[in-house]
Amino acid sequence: MKLIVSLLGIVLLVIAAVYFLMPADQLPSFFPGHEAGVAHVHTKHGIVAGVAGVVLLAAGVFMGRR
Numbered sequence: 001m002k003l004i005v006s007l008l009g010i011v012l013l014v015i016a017a018v019y020f021l022m023p024a025d026q027l028p029s030f031f032p033g034h035e036a037g038v039a040h041v042h043t044k045h046g047i048v049a050g051v052a053g054v055v056l057l058a059a060g061v062f063m064g065r066r
Helices: 002-021 043-064
Strands: none
Touching: 002 043
């Protein structure tokens, strides 16, 4: 369980980085927020994915201490 939570946290941090670094028209088509011809960055999506990733990584560390 610890491994799954930690891997999911890392994946969410990578997704957050993608949201911060790529404009909406360059996001993969399966990402929420993909819009053709739109050049703004989805910061709210990135923040939510980043916070969720950090929380899951912290949960993985906490699970390992028990």
